[in-house]
Amino acid sequence: MGTSAICSLEQVSKHYRVKKGFFSQATTRIKALNKVNLEIRRQEILGLVGESGCGKSTLARLVLGLERPSGGKILFEQTDLSSLSGKGLKDFRKRAQMVFQDPFSSLNPKKTIFQIISQPLRIHKICPRERLEQEVRRLLTLAGLSTPGLERRYPHEFSGGQRQRIGIARALATRPELVVMDEPTSALDVSIQAQIINLILDLQETERLTCLFISHDLPIVQFVSHRVAVMYKGTIVETMPKGAFGLTKETASNNEIHHPYTSFLMKSIPVPSTNGVGDCHAFESSQTEEHAPGISSPESGCVFWGRCPYGMKICQEKEPVSVEVGKDHFISCHLFKAKEKERQQT
Ligand SMILES: Nc1ncnc2c1ncn2[C@@H]1O[C@H](COP(=O)(O)OP(=O)(O)OP(=O)(O)O)[C@@H](O)[C@H]1O
Ligand code: SF4
Ligand SMILES: [Mg+2]
Known part of the structure; x- marks a missing residue:
């Protein structure tokens, strides 16, 4: 990579620009x-x-x-x-x-698999006509x-x-x-x-x-x-990086930090229950009433303000900028400005 x-x-x-309502001429x-x-x-x-x-x-x-x-x-x-x-x-x-x-x-649905796959090959002149069949089979x-003859069939014949x-x-x-x-x-x-x-x-x-x-x-x-x-x-x-995207308690490390919205997303994932019955439960839902998706964000400031439990005055007024909180790990949130300063001083 x-x-x-x-x-x-x-x-x-x-x-x-979209119409405000079905009968309305006004747009938003x-x-x-x-x-x-x-x-x-x-x-x-x-x-x-x-x-x-x-x-x-x-x-x-x-x-x-x-x-x-x-x-x-x-x-x-x-x-x-x-x-x-x-x-x-x-x-x-x-x-x-x-x-x-x-x-x-x-x-x-009206084209064979050969016609479907050979179309970009022809448009972009990727291989000569006599080699089209061979190339479609290779792809x-x-x-x-790899079953021979598949290319002669139509899409509805496939799962x-x-x-x-x-x-x-x-x-x-x-x-x-x-x-x-x-x-x-x-x-x-x-x-x-x-x-x-x-x-x-x-x-x-x-x-x-x-x-x-x-x-x-x-x-x-x-x-x-x-x-x-x-x-x-x-x-x-x-x-x-993938490693910082610790979704479960097992893969999450203690010092992992995330944007408040990422934390909500992660907590809304169903995890297998530990009582052995085999049912699933979301260990915390991100869709609680005060954090429901419909709540609008302010015109200026942080987009997550309406749902964020940590919202501060500055969040409503100023858009947060992206700060590096770990190796190749960036978060746009006012909470982490202090974290960046700490990093720069060490
Ligand atoms: N052509 C369009 N005209 C008007 N609004 C649009 C158009 N395309 C997208 N939108 C609006 O832009 C926003 C983002 O839509 P988009 O389809 O990119 O979301 P998404 O993250 O892909 O959602 P989903 O996970 O449901 O696929 C939505 O509010 C959608 O209604
Ligand atoms: S900038 Fe403020 S409102 Fe936005 S996610 Fe961070 S703490 Fe919450
Ligand atoms: Mg989409």
Whole structure:
């Protein structure tokens, strides 16, 4: 895993204008992303977590150049994505690919697997016509589908897990450097999820991929990622190495510190009960009334203020900046300013 960034987001914002109500002409602005700074490093799997609606998919679309930011810039190997057009944009599309959440709707039901996977090969002129079949078979084998003749069949003939493997084979067709995976396993059964996760881990190593891995499933994110970024209301509140993302009492070390929102997220994970009965319980829910997601955050200041049990006066007035609280571990919270000073003095 390298440390240089393949993709950097610098102060990236994305705002949408939406109607206030079904019959209303008045509009309101949704800040889907708010001044996001984030780097995706070469050959790492960067996990991105956060509750529904916090902006994960918006960030994914922006990183892939499918939408433009309202502010800030996204650099792919030092090139500003918004400066790309024509051949430059086509070349970027070859180098950055996506694996979709839903393996059922993401494959065209009217096309054979050969047509689906060979399409990017043809568009990007990756291999000559006479070698297309061989290349499609190679990609399917890479994705763990080696039965001869599969490429002549249609998507409906495959299970969810197999379809997701086909989606992965298609994403790999252009030999991308960056693959964005938005909830790639959430539509699959648990046993199939494990197979797809292992496939992603194998491919990341053999194909030297860089992945942005988005999921609600924190244990899966901890398992696959080298680093984890936590998002809340369009803001990255914490980034940390996998080791610092201690989800259970067993993996959490005593001196671990987290953004208050990350702590809530972690505590909301169901853990097996210790009484041996085999039921599960969430050892503390993050969704208590005073911390419910609907509570709005102030126009200025910290986005988590409305839910934070540690909120101070300054939190309402001033946006916290990111401070390094440990090796490669950054938190945006006023609580940790003092911590940084301590570090600098030692
Ligand atoms: N095209 C759009 N037009 C208007 N609002 C949008 C658009 N796309 C996203 N949003 C809004 O931006 C916010 C972030 O949405 P996004 O889909 O990125 O969240 P998410 O973290 O991916 O959620 P989920 O975990 O449910 O997939 C939401 O409030 C959403 O309603
Ligand atoms: S900045 Fe303040 S409100 Fe925001 S998470 Fe930290 S303590 Fe809570
Ligand atoms: Mg999403």
